[in-house]
Amino acid sequence: MLLLALLVTLLLHTTNAVDQTKFRTCTQTGFCRRHRNKVPSNTYTAALTSxxxxxxxKFLLHPSKGYTSTHPNLSLTVDPLSNGAVRVRVQENNPETSRWESSDILLPAGLSRCASTTHTSDSSSVTISSTCSSSDPPTNTVISLSPFKITVKQGDETLMSINESQLFHFEHKRDKGGVQAATAEPSDTKADHHNGKKIVGYWEDGLARYEDGTTEVKPVEDASSIPKEDEDGFWEEKFQSHHDTKPNGPMSFGVDITFPQKSTRLYGIPEHASSLALHATRPPPSGSASSQAPKYKDPYRLYNLDVFEYDLDVPMSLYGSIPLLISHSVDTGRVSGAFFNNPSEMFIDIWSGEGMGSHWMVETGVMEIFLLVGGSEVSEVYKQYSSLTGTQALPPMFSLGYHQCRWNYKDEKDVYAVHKKFEEHDYPYDVLWLDIEHTDGKRYFTWDKRFFPNPVKMQQTLWEQGRRMVTIVDPHIKRDNNYYVHKEATAKSLYIKNADGKSDFNGWCWPGDSSYLDFTEEKVRKWWAEQFKLDKYVGSTPHLHIWNDMNEMSVFNGPEVTMQKTTTNLQGVEHREWHNIYGMLFQRATSEGLVLRSGGKERPFVLSRSFYAGSQRWGAIWTGDNAARWDHLAVAGPMLLTINTAGLSFIGADVGGFFGNADSQLMVRWMQSGAYQPFFRGHAHHDSARREPWLFGDEALQMLRQSSMERYALLPFWYTIFHTSSITGMPVMRPLWMEYPTDPNCPALDHQWLIGSDLLVCPVVQENAVKVNCYFPGTNQNWYNVRTMQVQPVPASKWVNLDAPLDTIPVFQRSGSIVPKKLRLRRSTEMMRNDPYTLVVAGESATGELYIDDGHSYDFENGEYAKRRFDYVGGKLTNTKLSGNWGANGTCKDWIERIIFMGVSSKPSSVVTSAGQSLEFTYDKNTLVVRKPELGVVDEWTLEIL
Structure with a gap:
């Protein structure tokens, strides 16, 4: 019977549409109901104590009125940080049991306090002034005492406020039976109505709540009229057949964060299959007029879940969550934000009224908010955020190439055949992937010897042409006492426990009965890392990298296809506290395993489906189980832009769509778009028709191949932008408003994007379309078509309906930029290693950078890299050193074989180097091509056009 149930579950897991009834909404979630129904009536008072x-x-925080005899005072701390952000924390004052918080999210260096801080106070407020935010005016954090509110300002400009709408509400630990909120009717029938309205419950501060949801309140004079037991999810609640008991009772908190009237849009809080700009989910709580009617009836939800073939344009949870909200003002160009450091479940309401607002409703944990003040540049807010959670790790060069994957390449013969076809068609790719069917009965770190008898030889065959392999390793471990991984994990007690804290949790996933390792525990992560050593992962090689799937975590027979919240980690902490970081910690442990395997010499590549704030430090992410549909192609851009906006750049969507069958037109358009997104992988479900590029006919094959060639030509540029991201925290794939923050047309644009600041991509995402409407930002800004090398005429409106036949994706280079490329066709990045560079210069004056290192090791951390700056002014192109010691000993052979100047108004008489050498060139249609300058990349030189 259990086997039958499992088979049914697996069948349901592979159907062609998400069953939304499997996943909770706010109205089905106790803490969200309570906070969302909270009326801004009762207030809190703050008092400075230190x-x-x-x-x-430090401040003491407590309710201003209502019944408070069992409500503990709260501890509020406000701390300006040296990075310019402001840290705000609230928890019970001297709680008997401290609330749990993770030590694996924040970087200690980002928490250093601002040394230049003073304060002033009076009877109504305390103002903390700090001057650690670059060259901007001092940041003034004003704590209003009664009612409690926090307002952050720079100069006269208000940037954001906490509790402006008085939605702050904090539920505290207690013994069952104490005074608390309830939805049960009062036992005194004379008191169950007020002004003709039925009272359906009370807030714990003693204010009545009405059936019709109005904001009118009735103070409760007599504590005896407040019910002692609860029916609104305080101590237990059910969803479908699942029962969630809560021994600590209600521990949620809620608070509003608002941005001023000049705030134009809010972005962030991924992952959702929705637009880049967040939609309103409720009217303003103040009762002011809404400038944006609510689009969704439910708040945005952050709770990592396995949602296959997800619905579009809904606020429901997906595989990852980053509780980072970004505000942007067109009027001022200002960008600021708020980061909630809390990995438990949360819902976020958004509204638009006099400015933009948000209401955060969080199930448990400490209320810790980092107010990202930002600065005069957009980059300032990302500098502050990345100092807290880390910058994007610099990926190995090969991982930026094209990846070919499906569930599953069935055997070694299949692998060799696919590999051979890529060779025959001169189609560049870097990685071939194997899904779960390559294992022995879904036992990870093993091979099915019937189909993969010689995995080492297979990997070496690929490596001979510079190709690598990726295999899948998921967090669920098959409960088989003959399986060495399970046997050792059981013996060492490394698994997540049931609610009793003793027995190992058993859930269903691909192998059937499975247990899940506790990656919140450092010793478990270290043990897991050791499993990737070559003598343990038998059949692996240094050229094998890893794919982490199902790590939300996915449990087929659990509530919402995940684990019960009452399970515990090895420290006895409930799963509800740390759910959203599990996937990131799993990816971290895997990444550390590959580093350990190489003796600390090689950068790892690990792809993860689940993610959290800080995942950018551990590898790449993809958007999960999308579908071979045009609307899924269209939504990929906004989803990737949103995740980039939240500080995670190495991200992609399955090219062609995971579920279903892509025809040649959809495949071509998706490959074109994917080639200009950070992570570039084709992937398909095992029930989908095979879709290797040559299976769509010769004409489509040439178009698909062209997309891959364009990707590989731009790899020096991609690598340089990723390096910049690893230093600054700025996204790689950027919405237009980041580079043009005062352009009123940019905030809502998410069908086109920028790579760094220099390439504008306008993909075609509609069936049968041969034109695309593209917006060209910037004042007096020229853009050059990367294929024709001609300037794009742009009308005053800046909108152009571009020709885009099936073989074309419109891409433009910004005038004033210099983009490095490699134009020799090779089969892989490894084979491109020693190829020379081409520089593409756009406009009469331009600047650009090139970053190079060995592409795979950590030697760059010791200065073994070169970062060069190219400047073109007054007809002179100059190469200067920015940093790095690459080639200092004369061993660097990197050179430039071609320089292309776009926008040269007349044919020059000659082109000469600073050494007096006259160079060969051609000139046609305002494009000058200097051939074979043979200039060293790491040498100082000047080239002059006469």
């Missing part, structure tokens, strides 16, 4: 210059400012 203002030491060497510690955070």
């Amino acid at each position: 203002s030491s210059p060497d510690a955070p400012y």
Whole structure:
């Protein structure tokens, strides 16, 4: 019977549409219901208790009115940080049991306090002034005492406020039976109505709540009229057949964060299959007029879940979550934000009224908010955020190439055949992937010897042409006592436990009965990392990299296809506390395993489906189980832009769509778009028709191949932008508003994007379309078509309906930029290693950078890299050193074989180097091509056009 149930579950897991009834909404979730129904009536009062210059400012926080005899005072701390952000924390004051918080999210260096801090106070407020935010005016954090509110300003400009709408509500630990909120009717029938309205419950502060949801309130004078037991999810609640008990009772909190009237849009809080700009989910709580009617009836939800073939344009959860909200103002160009450091479940309401607002409703944990003040440049807010959670790790060069995957290449013969076809068609690719069927009965770190008898030889065959392999390793471990991984994990007690804290959790996933390792525990991560050593992962080689799937975590027979919240980690902490970081910690442990395997010498590549704030430090992400549909192609851009906006750049969507069958037109358009997105992988479900590029006919094959060639030509540029991201935290794939923050047309644009600041991509995402409407931002800004090398005429409206036949994706280079390329066709990045560079210069004056290192090791951390700057001014192109010691000993052979100048108004008489050498060139249609300058990349030189 259990086997039958499992088979049914697996069948349901592979159907062609998401069953939304499997996943909770706000109205089906106790803490969200309570907070969303909270009326802004009762207020909190703050009192300054400590203002030491060497510690955070401390306040006592408590309800201003209502029944409070069992409500503990709250501890509020406000701490300006040296990175310019402001840290705000709230928890019970001297709680008997501290609330749990993770030590694996924040970087200690990002938490250093601002040394230049002073404060002033009076009877109504405390103002903390700090001057650590670059060259901007001092940041003034004003704590209003009664009612409690926090407002952050720079100069006269208000940037954001906490509790502006008085939605702050904090539920505390207690013994069952104490005074608490309820939805049960009062036992005193004389008191169950007020002004003709039925009272359906009370807030714990003693204010009545009405059936019709109005904001009118009735203070409760007598504590005896407040019910002692709860029916609104305080101590237990059910969803479908699943029962969630809560021994600690209600521990949620909620608070509003608002941005001023000049705030134009809010972005972030991925992952959702929705637009880049967040939609309103409720009217403003203040009762002011809404400038944006609510589009969704439910708040945005952050709770990592396995949602296959997800619906579009809905706020429901997907595979990852980053609780980072970004505000942008067109009027001022200002960007600021708020980061909630909390990995438990949360819902976020958005509204638009006099400015933009948000209401955060969080199930448990400490209320810790980092207010990202930002600065005069957009990059300032990402500098602050990345100092807290880390920058994008610099990926190995091969991982930026094209990846070919499906579930599953069935055997070694299949692998060799696919590999051979790529060779025959001169189609560049870097990685061939194997899904779960390559294993022995879904036992990870093993091979099915019937189909993969010689995995080492297979990997070496690919490596001979510079190709690598990726295999899948998921977090669920098959409960088989003859399986060495399970046997050792059981013996060492490394698994997540049931609610009793003793027995190992058993859930269903691909192998059937499975247990799940506790990656919140450092010793478990270290043990897991050791499993990737070559003598343990038998059949692996240094050229094998890893794919982490199902790590939300996915449990087929669990509530919402995940694990019960009452399971515990090895420290006895409930799963509800750390759910959203599990996938990131799994990816981290795997990444550390590949580094350990190489003796700390090689950069790893690990792809993960689940993610959280900080995942950018551990590898790449993809958007999960999309479908071979045009609307899924269209939504990929906004989804990837949103995740980039939240600081995670190495991200892609399955090219062609995972579920279903892509025809040649959809495949061509998706390959074109994917080639200009950070992670570039084709992938398909095992029930989908085979879709290797040569299976769509010769004409489509040439178009698909062209897309891959364009990707490989731009790899020096991609690598340089990723390096910049690893230093600054700025996204790689950027919405237009990041580079043009005061352009009123940019905030809502998410069907086109920028790579760095220099390439504008306008993909075609509609069936049968041969034109695409593209917006060209910037004042007096020229853009050059990367294929024709001619300037694009742009009308005053800046909108152009571009020709885009099936073989064309419109891509433009910004005037004033210099883009490095490699134009020799090779089969892989490894084979391109020693190829020379081409520089493409756009406009009469331009600048650009090139970053190079060995592409695979950590030697760059010791200065073994070169970062060069190219400047073109007054007809002179100059190469200067920015940093790095690559080639200092004369061993660097990197050279430039071609320089292309776009926008040269007349044919020059000659082109000469600073050494007096006259160079060969051609000139046609305002494009000058200097051939074979043979200039060293790491040498200082000047080239002059006469």
